[in-house]
Amino acid sequence: MMFFRDYFGAAKTVRIYKKWGSASVDVAKKNPYRLCNEIDGIGFERADALAVGIGMQNDNFDRIMSGIYYVLQRNSGQNGHICLPRKKLCESASALLGVDSEICDKGISELLRVERLKYLLDDEGGQLVYTKYDFDDEKYIAQKLVMLDKVCASVDLRDIDRFIDGEEERQGLSYASLKKEAIRDALRYGVMILTGGPGTGKTTVVKALLSIYNSIGHKVVLAAPTGRAAKRMSEVTGMEAKTIHRLLEVEWGEGDRQIFTRNLENPLEADAVIVDELSMVDTHLFACLLNA
Secondary structure (H helix, E strand, O other), X not given: OOOOOOOOOHHXXXXXXXXHHXXXXXXXXXXXXXXXXXXXXXXXXXXXXHHHHOOOOOOOHHHHHHHHHHHHHHHHHHHOOOOEEHHHHHHHHHHHHOOOXXXXXXXXXXXXXXXXXXXXXXXXXXXXXXXXXXXXXHHHXXXXXXXXXXXXXXXXXXXXXXXXXXXXXXXXXXXXXXHHHHHXXXXXXXXXXXXXXXXXXXXXXXXXHHHHHHHOOOOEEEEEXXXXXXXXXXXXXXXXXXXXXXXXXXXXXXXXXXXXXXXXXXXXXXXXXXXOOHHHOOHHHHHHHHHO
């Protein structure tokens, strides 16, 4: 407690002690950056302050690698980019750490070697560098969307126009051609993305889908990323909508880690899932939703 008191509060110090016990001070002195790599709730900047406090040099290789990883995490959290071109990552890490970009490039190579980072090649052969977690989430999302689109079409194509005609008759209206196309695509394919500005008819399409799915006995669940968006969705559809976290039955593990009860082994009990405001959903949450 005495050693860590200038850098962390009591709760974080207890977490450190639970991790390494009586070796905690020795571990932190040898490599302070293990704190941000292995202890929930301790960021790079706090670990870096401790490193400065014990006299660690700017070009220490553990510092370089942790700083590179921090740049990617910060870029994802603040700017929404889950990868960076290798050259730009080098430049950003160099500016943050106050070291030459050459040593940052060596740090990236080492992180790629131990698979804490991964990369894809862009159209010109350059590396787009990800954290392992963001890379794995993005790859899973792509694979799962392709799979859903191939195997989960829910309505026989021959019936779709009949359903739409019946819905028009029930509602006493005639859908515009683009709305009909959206309804057909949602019924025909396993995945459909509906986009448009305010007043373009997204809610009309969703209402039509809910009515059609209900008429054929399909169970539908509605979700949105925030409580406000879920409440609005409920109001316009007349059906309960949940936040994605609530839909996935979130629980909180050690260090406030999110654990979703709904997953591949315990999937959502629904024939169709409609999610509003999907552009607000981050990569990891979307991967968890698709997993369920």
